[in-house]
Amino acid sequence: MSTTSCLQFLRPYAWKPLVARSNGGGGYLRFYHLARQHELTQANALKYPRLRHDNGGVPMRIPAFREKYKHVESGTMADEEVVLHGRLQSVRRASSKLVFLVLKSEFEQVQGMCNLRKLEAAGATLESFKQLARLLNRGDIVSVTGRATRTSSGELTIDATQMPELLSPSLVPLPVKLADEDTRIQQRHMDLLVNRKTVDTLRLRSYLIKYMRDFLHARDFLEFQTPILAENAGGAVARPFTTTMTGVASTDLSLRIAPELWLKRLVVGGVDKVFELGPSFRNEGLDQTHNPEFTTCEFYNAYANLDDLISLTEDLICGLAQHCQDLIATKLDSLPAVDTSSFRRPFAQMEFIPSVEAAIGFTLPDLSAPDALDTLVADLESHGIAVERPLPTLPKLLDRLAATYLEPHSASAPLFITHQPVCMSPLSKSFVCPKTGQTVSARTELFMGGRELANMYEEENDPFAQRDKFIEQAKHRDTAADGDSAVNADGELLVDENYVQALEAGLPPTGGWGCGIDRLVMLFSGTRRISDTLSFGNLRNVVAVSTMRKPFERDAAAAAADEKTGSS
Template identity: 35%
Template sequence: MMEQDSNEQIEQRKLKLSQLQEMGVNPYSGRSERNTDIVTIHHAHGEQDRQQLEDTRESLPRYTIAGRIMALRSFGKAAFVKLRDRTGSVQAYVARDDIGSDAFGQFKKIEVGDIIEVCGFPFRTKTDELSLHATTCRLLVKAVRPLPEKWHGLKDRETCYRQRYVDLMVNEESRERFLMRGRIVKFIRDYFTARDYLEVETPMMHPLLGGAAAKPFVTHHNTLDMDLYLRIAPELYLKRLVVGGFDRVFEINRNFRNEGISPKHNPEFTMIEWYQAYATYHDLMDLTEDMLCTMARQLLGSDTITYGEHQIRLQAPFPRLTIRQALLQYSHLTEAELEDVQSLQRLLKELGVDGEHMSHERILFALFEELVESKLIQPTFIVDFPKEISPLAKSHQDNPDITERFELFVAGWELCNGFTELNDPVDQYERFLKQVEAKQSGDEEATDMDLDYIRALEYGLPPTAGEGMGIDRLVMLMTNAQTIRDVILFPHMRPEHI
């Protein structure tokens, strides 16, 4: 029935489109005489009362605005329309006696969803609403598809993702979320630029797989006749730039991982990665704290944010726990039990994870993922990760089995990953060899041997720390979005049959 109603409305709109064309109206104008944005009217006259506007009517500016009709109330020879542009909304009063009979006859064919241009002066209605009294009104674009009914809006999430253009028209929450995303990206860019980081761009297609543990997308370059990977991370290219003398670099761009889709994962996602010479992972944890806390205060006006049912405090310093410390604090395990490898393997098996061939440190990390990760609601750095899952991180000076690596967890999931960079070319070569062996054994996420990167390290990579942060997840956190699809304008979905 709904589809039938929709088709009937479309046919009615197409009929009005034909009638407008018969009147000599171009229903798809290529230009507008707009001279201001709607927000300008509110800024200029929002403090003026009805009498002030009435007394100064002759001297008031004539504003020409353009926008989409979001509501329309007709009273025979006059109508009120609610117009919205990118800056806001305003009501316009359109009367036959003001715009003329011919123009009003055309106006009567206009409907909610159409885009119009209105010229007029500001006034206040009997209900004291600041409005624009139209002296001219013309159609710019006729919409032949109706908007969702105003009292229902667009609530079906799949339709919101597939038809984001409609979602942005009718759902204020979605529109504000993506405006906030733009502010967050700008804040990050300004934050790093102010700290003398250079923004760079590195290749999106890589001849070798490297920079992270992930299954790639593969494409083919016809001219070079070679397969390439859509990048899973820009890390190795950014560190080459540090070798070259750019001591502080960052990149905000897309990564691609041929993996599952979930509320926290999309195959195509946005990250920032940054690298700082003469810094350690402790320095980057300090920077991350400051950046997130400053962002919350500046963009949200508070260092406490709401995420789901939680109140999350972005207040430095964030706790810094080793994997062992986190297990002791957030699980039932004791210090003695953490040293009993066979008992830990049995526990892992009960949790559905095969830990038979794992090292002791790797077993502890697997247990952390199963027992602790989801409990880390307040911002918490987990530090010192197993060497075997950190092929690019520098070994810890006190324990060669772990690395100087951290991940920041908020709301029960990972937001950032960083470490002091491995700059020993011999050690890096040996770790690459282990990755190659793992790949030959069937590990689709293992990286390739990158001999050019080894060559770069042989020229000397300064002591350096680097970090990656997921922009999509950060926007989720800052806008209280429960799924990553809500913060990506066009998330990946199966094809629909239109």
């Protein structure tokens, strides 16, 4: 059996194997690719033409076409001839002289009608019409020239006045359904084409980012870009990705953990309201809610205090919730609705130390004392609360107490957890809490659904206090977990002296704010996996794609060998 006759036999089943086969179709797909390539070549249709606009029609986007001609009445025909480009979602052959197409572009689709009786005026013949109808397949990218009309069934349609042109054929079948996880990861483009929820989640991400930018621009913030690659990762306690550069071989470079220190240098330089929305990197865990490469938005507002930051955050989150729900109700209907009633102002607040003490049933020791960790561990164990071994650092132990006893209170509504112990916030201003007598930070974190969404605090602008806090942070660093040494080659504690020197020029009282974009998208799209919010999934997914073999190169050689030996 020839490849062409094989293809004709298999065409009715062309998009079924991808549903059933976990490996994406395997040998079937490779055969389909070669057979379709052969058929298109034989028909002189495998051309990949340059796009041209000299055929008399006006190029128009499908969404614009639907909007412009939404009031066209059944049985009438628009005067203007237009050209639509899109990917075929279906080809329905009503008869030997009538074919219906469904084109999709920019997430909207429209019906095309090809009637040989009308196309004969443009030079079409019965044979050429049949050949084109036989060649067109779901997934092909085509151009249709015609006039807007509405069929008797009420469907807005472009009535073709010229033979559709094949711009780019799909040499592999476009499945109707794609459920296998491995195939979705390795062929993300197919996942986007087939699974509406996948692309709607990414569209929501784009709209969400635009809303945040517009929100900040409307409040006179300026967006700046700061270095991603530098000698010091800076801005948070985490293990960085490190590399070297040939031009500065003696210096190790790091991908930034956060843009914080750079942005505050800009505030020192007179940029009172500044933000950056972009990538950060942490060489740590990879799970459903963490990815080593992630997107953050940070802003710094001179002369803003913690109350200002909380108010601004409530404005932003409430606005985002309503905006995302409006999008889901109109454009992104594959996503679950956002319960906007959960985002009512003011958001609930819990003070860290009093709330933890109420939950565990005893008073925390002086957390600024040198033996605070040992004392806290002893107190916890004496009250029947297990502490893992090896012992974590004090900040990490306190963080785990919050995760156990405080964060679950955010299950159904936003929650601010405020005034964390100073050891957990080395870059924020601190004060003695009048309720507990503990030194705490002028900081709050916003949680929703048990996940941290945003972190904000009044920035430490005292260079002497900041240097002391850097030293204390280095002492607390868990070298076994972070993979970094707290000292340099000379045995000195690592301190960002350049940043301390910048503070000496005078940082105004400043409120700083940061949030993870990926977590926000997870919240408002209703997904539980961070990989669903990323264009090509998490780092593990990206590695899986980038290391894929190239099947068609190998299979073309195998096909040539088969042809030489007379195989079919």
